[in-house]
Amino acid sequence: ETGxxxxxxxLIKTRGQQVTLRxxxxxxxxxxxxxxxxxxxxxxxxxxxYREEENGRGNFPPRFSGLQFPNYSSELxxxxxxxxxxxxxxxxxxxxxTNTEAFFGQGTRLTVV
Amino acid sequence: xxxxxxxxxxxxxxxxxxxxxxxVYETRDTxxxxxxxxxxxxxxxxxxxxxxxxxEQNEISGRYSWxxxxxxxxxxxxxxxxxxxxxxxxxxxxxMVPLGGATNKxxxxxxxxxxxxx
Numbered sequence: 001e002t003g004x005x006x007x008x009x010x011l012i013k014t015r016g017q018q019v020t021l022r023x024x025x026x027x028x029x030x031x032x033x034x035x036x037x038x039x040x041x042x043x044x045x046x047x048x049x050y051r052e053e054e055n056g057r058g059n060f061p062p063r064f065s066g067l068q069f070p071n072y073s074s075e076l077x078x079x080x081x082x083x084x085x086x087x088x089x090x091x092x093x094x095x096x097x098t099n100t101e102a103f104f105g106q107g108t109r110l111t112v113v
Numbered sequence: 114x115x116x117x118x119x120x121x122x123x124x125x126x127x128x129x130x131x132x133x134x135x136x137v138y139e140t141r142d143t144x145x146x147x148x149x150x151x152x153x154x155x156x157x158x159x160x161x162x163x164x165x166x167x168x169e170q171n172e173i174s175g176r177y178s179w180x181x182x183x184x185x186x187x188x189x190x191x192x193x194x195x196x197x198x199x200x201x202x203x204x205x206x207x208x209m210v211p212l213g214g215a216t217n218k219x220x221x222x223x224x225x226x227x228x229x230x231x
Contacts, residue, residue, distance in 0.1 A: 033218065042117075042204055042221030043158070056218060088156055092219075100146045100208050100217055104158040 003027060004093050004105035012111045013081050021076045021108045025093030031055075032074040033102065034066060037088040049074055050096075078110075086112045115140045117207050119222035126195050127230050134190045134225045136205030142166075147181065147188045148206040148219070158204070164188065195229045202226050 003026035013019050025032050031050045035043035045058035049068035063079040072093075078085055088109050092102040116139040126132045138147065149161040162172065164181050172179045176193045192199055202224045208217055 035219075040223070042206075042223050043219070044221075045218040048218065058218065090156075090158065092158075094217075100210070101163065102217075102219065103160070104150075107156040109156065 004091060004103050006089075006091055006105035006108050008108060009106065010109045010111075012113060015081055015083060015112055017081050018077065018079045019081060019110060021078075021089050021091075021110070022073065023076070023091035023093075023105055024073045025091075026103050029093035029095050029103075030072050031094045031096060032068060032072065033092045033094070034074070034076050035090045035092065036060070037090060037107070038084075039087070043090055046076070081112045083112050086110060115142075115207055115209065115220050117205050117220055117222035119205055119225050121225045122223070123226045123228070125228045125230065128197060129194050131191060131193050132195050132227065132229075134192075134203050134205075134227065136188045136190065136222060138186050138188065138205070138207045140207060140209065142209045144210040146208045146210070148204075148208070149179065149188075149190050150204045150206060152202045152204060152224070154201075161190075192227075195227075197229050197231050200227060200229045 005024045007022045033048040034046040036046055037043040046060050047057040048055045052068045065077045068074045088107045090104050090107045092104045094102040118137045145166045147164045150158040152158050169181050178191045180189045204224045205222045206219045208219050
């Protein structure tokens with residue numbers, strides 16, 4: 001086990017709703033990255049948080065937003081859900097934003113109906 | 114632009130066969146890292162190996178081995194004497210060494226589904 005935990009594991013939402021996904025990073029890690037993995041695809045980088053600030057963003061619209069808390073846990077918020085948002089959302093923690101060694105959680109599977 | 118290509122979408126083998134998963138990458142950077150991850154049905158990405166761009170030595174870990182060739186921009190993964198428990202999706206990924214405050218994001222291929230039949 002990596003020590004990175006995500007909640008919930010599964011979630012079903014209706015189009016147009018909002019959702020919050022949570023990630024607890026491995027002890028001592030101050031950086032959390034979020035990835036979206038659509039069915040049959042590789043994970044795509046959403047954004048990264050380092051010491052409570054966004055430190056880089058992938059090609060995702062502003063309705064994808066996040067937070068990192070003083071204990072370095074993190075949230076991913078998605079507003080105005082669309083059917084295409086259905087995916088596995090993975091978070092990864094690392095020690096430092098330049099550290100290439102990242103540890104992944106088990107993911108949250110979001111289904112938008 | 115950086116890109117990782119895994120041309121094999123699905124591979125099916127019979128237990129005890131050897132199998133090689135291909136990975137080709139593109140980057141203009143001279144310093145980067147390559148990874149292989151395993152994703153079982155549970156969804157978690159399990160780290161298998163990290164290799165930096167200056168280390169072209171092949172690596173063996175038990176039944177797993179990796180062949181890194183910069184000349185062909187390839188980082189192939191071989192499982193010897195495959196087992197049913199090896200069945201999973203395998204991802205190859207690339208990360209550039211960030212400069213200053215740049216973000217170290219992983220760039221993944223589309224994955225190869227390996228099915229090992231008993």
